[in-house]
Amino acid sequence: MQSFDLDKTDVSKLKQAISGDNEQLKATLAEYHASEIAILFESISSEDRERIINLLDIEIASEVISEMHEEAHPEELLLQLHPDKRTEIVEELDYDDATDIISQLEEHEQKEILGDLSEDDASSIRNLLSYDEETAGGLMNTEVIRINLNLTKKDAIDEIIRQSEEIEEFYTVNVVDDHNIFKGIVSLKDIIKAKGNAKITDMVNADVVYVKAGTDQEEVAKLISQYNLTSIPVVDDEMHLLGRVTFDDVIDVLEDENTEDFLKISGVSEDEELSGNWIEAVKSRLPWLIINLGTAFLASAVVRHYENTLNHLAVLSAYMVIIAGMGGNAATQALAVTVRRISLNDLTDNQAYRTVLKEFTVGLINGAVTGLIVFAFAYFFDANPMLGFVIFLAMTGNLVIAGITGSSIPLILKRVGIDPAIASSIIITTFTDVFGFLLLLGLASKLLL
Template sequence: MENKIDNIKEEINNYLNQEKNVKEDWIEDNHPIDIAEALSELEASEINNFTKLLETEDLADIFEESEKDLQIDILKSKSSQEIIDIFSHMAADDITDILGLLTIQKRKELLRHMKQDDALVVKNLLGYDKESAGGIMTTEYLLLNKNLTTTEALKKIKNIAPDTEIIDTIYVSDDRKKLVGSVDLRDILSSDDDKILEELMDDNIVKVTADVDQEIVAQQVAKYDLTVIPVINKNDILIGIITVDDIIDVIEAENTEDLYKMHGVDEEERSDTTLLQSVKSRLPWMFINLATAFLATFTVAIFEDVISQVVALAAAMPIVAGMGGNAGTQTLSIVIRGIALGEIDFKDNWMLLFKEAMVGIINGAATGLVTGFILYLMYGNYYLGIIIFFAMILNLLIAGMFGFLIPLSLQSLGIDPALASAIFLTTVTDVFGFFVFLGLARTFLIHLI
């Protein structure tokens, strides 16, 4: 994989001296996304020299597949008219995304230069929340009237096909322009007699309104195995479609976001983020973690007199904290994935909470027994063993319950259920774990000394 990109990088530099037909062959032989990837590793001047030589259509293909940073670099070197030319080969949703990267002034200038119809479509798309169905939909769909015959439909499809994103699903509207169904192209192709579309169409289609969150859209597409999902307005009129390649991007982005947020990493960070950006992304979370860690410190500080008399307690503390944190994060992982996949069923909440509590008690008892026995062997005091046994049961019970309650509470507050949940959780298990363990130790202090 890497070699491929390196080769392309080298070839891009050779490309500048090639004959026209060699250039055309080279462009055809390499995927726009591979070229975009290679370009992103080159200097601004090299990028500029290369893009100047490309046909606008080829440049548009590469441009569409580029990362944000490269897109901005390319746009910087182009005039407004050149940008408009690139746009003329791009889908409305991709143009909208690009405009979102620019200053309002530049955006307005480009919209002024665009064809009025196109500008209207793009302006409309710009109005939707970026993470909603409207924000990721495109307007290049096939919509035909339900009274068309298959022959008429096929003729229309042939004409429109080059301009749409998806051709194997054709949407069907009634005379009042309402979306009433969809037909597979295969059914139109293989229908011999001249049926009207209404007879062939599936009138039970999965659709979303423009304001639906992209995560919900992705769940619908995944659940019903769709390659495209229609977006309608409040009057049931088709206003766009979302294709499965964009849905995959949504799924990957949401997955990254969940894992990152859970552990306090900014959702924009990638493995190639610069040092300064990484520090900026992670340091705020480190300070939040520090604030919560001090809660654990204050808890321990309350019991300093006990620890000074039984130092073995300090040695056992990492077990209480570690096991509680780990058990809670197990539950947390399951609940966060369950929410992301739309599997968590709210009416079963109390049953699930009860189950997590029970898992905590059982696992706490099992590991607590072993821990108690080892500590007894280490320090020769069986009270210490009994105390940690009960502390583990209580801590893992709390860990299971909070691993379940934290993400669901965040969600019911309208906050992302993954947000810093691991940080909150370990605070709860640390504070509670130390409190129970050291509290029990104080109660039975006379047997420990």
């Protein structure tokens, strides 16, 4: 039994075992679960990975490969292996896992691997490859327990036991008619509890949630999470049962979607792999920085417009920095709360309106409090109460703008069907920079010169 997590000791233990002979390495590997070996793989060379895969039983080897993170590139490991070994492993993999891995390869590599498989396996995987990766069809596993509506209790149990030889884990039993039309689900518990002569049709639960193959993965994840499902059936437009998506796939989807939002709001392209190299990172981030540069020129144009004011009162430069920094951060706060809230739940018009009103109020109060602090500083340090008053007004005004734009822009984007996380801090801080400088320098030129 295990109740521990992996740490550096495990990595160095494995590395030491790698430097030893095969027997020693096998003994060390036996101490770990396949998903742990998959994590340890991230710290060793590709040659060592290949050696370990060749040492492991085929069931464990395929589980290790299916548990490797996408970013550790299991498909490259697969290509490295001897074709016979590779075929064994792919045939052992669940179809959905095999498809996920194979889909990362070039077309000619995909053909090579599929060509070595049995016609049955190859066509199942080819079929799955045809679905968009980010839909229920792309996520689903076609290996499900399916029994006919007309079976008796006894025949159903025999059939389930027979099918479960090939399907390691199942949580619900799918019921179909003679034409594979999905009719509902039944739990193993209900079948066991039923009287001896009962038929499946008497116990089937038809009031179940299911999805079409084309349903977006985010929607699938929401349904599984909302209805607390272990798995959700996937059907085609004619209600033929195609497969199931299980809760563990959905946990991965949720983490991926969260990563995307997290990156997007910070001005990083959603496709950047977290552990990618610098070339990918430059490609992902430089376009956003260039957009930011464009918006920064806009802010700097405002400053140039008031060059005369700045020449008369150079200390305004120092306060510009404060107003812009505070506006940017207040906008980022409002943006984060709003984007996260939208991504967890749709808002009604009334809720959206109240959100913007709330952010207006928060901006007003936070702006007035921090504005007062800066007023006090200008009063005592620069001995210029009128300057302090201008800064107080600019700070309050800018934090109100921060609250309104930080909340309303993602809400508007959502309404018009654009991903609200696109309203990244880059876009939002443009507003606070431009308006902050306009307020500070505009008021200063009117009231102080």
